[in-house]
Amino acid sequence: MTAPIEEPEQRLDQEPAPHLSHSRINxxxxxxxxxxxxxxxxxxxxxxxxxxxxxxxxxxxxxDLFRTGEDPVEHFAHxxxxxxxxxxxxxxxxxxxxxxxxxxxxxxxxLVEEAPKIRQARGMERKFELRVTALDAPFVGIIDLVxxxxxxxxxxxxxxxxxxxxDHEAALSDQLTAYALAEPxxxxxxxxxxxxxxxxxxxxxxxKEARTRWPNTSKRSGxxxxxxxxxxxTSAPEGNAPPxxxxxxxxxxxxxxxxxx
Numbered sequence: 001m002t003a004p005i006e007e008p009e010q011r012l013d014q015e016p017a018p019h020l021s022h023s024r025i026n027x028x029x030x031x032x033x034x035x036x037x038x039x040x041x042x043x044x045x046x047x048x049x050x051x052x053x054x055x056x057x058x059x060x061x062x063x064d065l066f067r068t069g070e071d072p073v074e075h076f077a078h079x080x081x082x083x084x085x086x087x088x089x090x091x092x093x094x095x096x097x098x099x100x101x102x103x104x105x106x107x108x109x110x111l112v113e114e115a116p117k118i119r120q121a122r123g124m125e126r127k128f129e130l131r132v133t134a135l136d137a138p139f140v141g142i143i144d145l146v147x148x149x150x151x152x153x154x155x156x157x158x159x160x161x162x163x164x165x166x167d168h169e170a171a172l173s174d175q176l177t178a179y180a181l182a183e184p185x186x187x188x189x190x191x192x193x194x195x196x197x198x199x200x201x202x203x204x205x206x207x208k209e210a211r212t213r214w215p216n217t218s219k220r221s222g223x224x225x226x227x228x229x230x231x232x233x234t235s236a237p238e239g240n241a242p243p244x245x246x247x248x249x250x251x252x253x254x255x256x257x258x259x260x261x
Contacts (some may be wrong), residue, residue: 014151050088066121121147128182152187
């Protein structure tokens, strides 16, 4: 049985019209044969890996937080519960229960520490299409979120990962550079990386406490951790993170790419 949840770009792949996307280009550059098997022959795993499915559920919870104000912790709990009896591929030391606990702690931390930094959110999961003169097929994608960060209009991409990203990776992200072309008014781009790793300290914030803070976050200001020069410390202050989960954001000033047309 396959998990009934898809990544945003998987939804794009269901469209009959020929198109290019970041995931398609990246897969081809990684391995042309892998691209052929995946997109041309349409050979896909019969049983989905639990990690990517977990990321999609987390992403959906965050999307509805900004779209409708829905509690992301409850949203995740509901969707992940529906997947309890779905056959997924788990790695060693992974289980449904493990991901369930991580998801609650991760979203609680995001609600307290990162959500208040994003103001005037708009364009959640907005599809775009760019026409490139030299290409017959359009370049399409889905922008996770556009919002104000440090009073600057920011294109934000959410990632759920097993390890943290370096600060410079936002500025060097080809995906974000392409997405910034679709949002020409944006002043910077940012990666919001939700990391499934253990940390030693805990601030003791419960999901209930986090939810009581969210309605007032629009009155608060904050900033993503800005890109630091080589040799600067990028570690988070001790005592800020709940155990098991770390949620850190890396931001970078938007590059000024030349339009290819």
